[in-house]
Amino acid sequence: MTRTLYRNGRIFTGDESRWADSLVVDGEEFIHVGTEDSAPPADAAIDLGGRIVLPGFTDAHTHLLMMGEALGQVGLTDAHSLEEIQRRLLAARRTAPGVLRGRGWLFDAIPGGEPTAAMIDEVVADIPVYLDANDYHSCWVNTAALAELGITRDTPDPIGGRIARDALGEPTGMLYETAAQLHAWAHR
Known part of the structure; x- marks a missing residue:
């Protein structure tokens, strides 16, 4: 599996801290959401350039x-x-x-x-x-x-x-x- 660090972002967490600046995905699983300093080692890194990342949701076209x-x-x-x-x-x-x-x-x-x-x-x-x-x-x-x-x-x-x-x-x-x-x- 490839472990990827997504860094330099504004990642909405929905918890008390509300925002994180990085996340790590291992295959299809999120294994870290928090600060880049506390992220586990990764095989690749993607710079989000300060972009906002929100939890995914499926639009069932519900109006x-x-x-x-x-x-x-x-x-x-x-x-x-x-x-x-x-x-x-x-x-x-x-x-x-x-x-x-x-x-x-x-x-x-x-x-x-x-x-x-x-x-x-x-x-x-x-x-x-x-x-x-x-x-x-x-x-x-x-x-x-x-x-x-x-x-x-x-x-x-x-x-x-x-x-x-x-x-x-x-x-x-x-x-x-x-x-x-x-x-x-x-x-x-």
């Missing part, structure tokens, strides 16, 4: 802040049909303060996989409804939300996103990628 906000929204991940989604929205409408937000719906719960504002309007038409898809890459809204956002047939698609439209060019209630970010999510 962490949105997931936290979602805890107070209507849960739709296990709603396996449009009828179930509509039932939950109708039940939540009774206590909604003026805007209804939901999260986690799946495209395969919607007939043809193409949600429309009209599908939400059937049960909640009087207040804006914003429903984030399970992957947080799109937002399904009702007619009241389209009006609140000022989205019309003349609203251009943003770069990197799309406002779904019917054959006549009218918005259908689906906002994809940056259209969801710039319109629905910026309006929270």
Whole structure:
């Protein structure tokens, strides 16, 4: 195994000392994090040039802040049909303060996989409804939300996103990628 000293860094430790200036890796194992003076002998050294080193973490692409906000929204991940989604929205409408937000719906719960504002309007038409898809890459809204956002047939698609439209060019209630970010999510 090759033992490598990483020196001259700002290494965040998370413990009481918070920072170290070196670490030693033996194969795939960290065997030292601390001062260079106290480091065991190494076969090679890499100068970090004062760079910061942080503990590794795996980004599971979770949209962490949105997931936290979602805890107070209507849960739709296990709603396996449009009828179930509509039932939950109708039940939540009774206590909604003026805007209804939901999260986690799946495209395969919607007939043809193409949600429309009209599908939400059937049960909640009087207040804006914003429903984030399970992957947080799109937002399904009702007619009241389209009006609140000022989205019309003349609203251009943003770069990197799309406002779904019917054959006549009218918005259908689906906002994809940056259209969801710039319109629905910026309006929270």
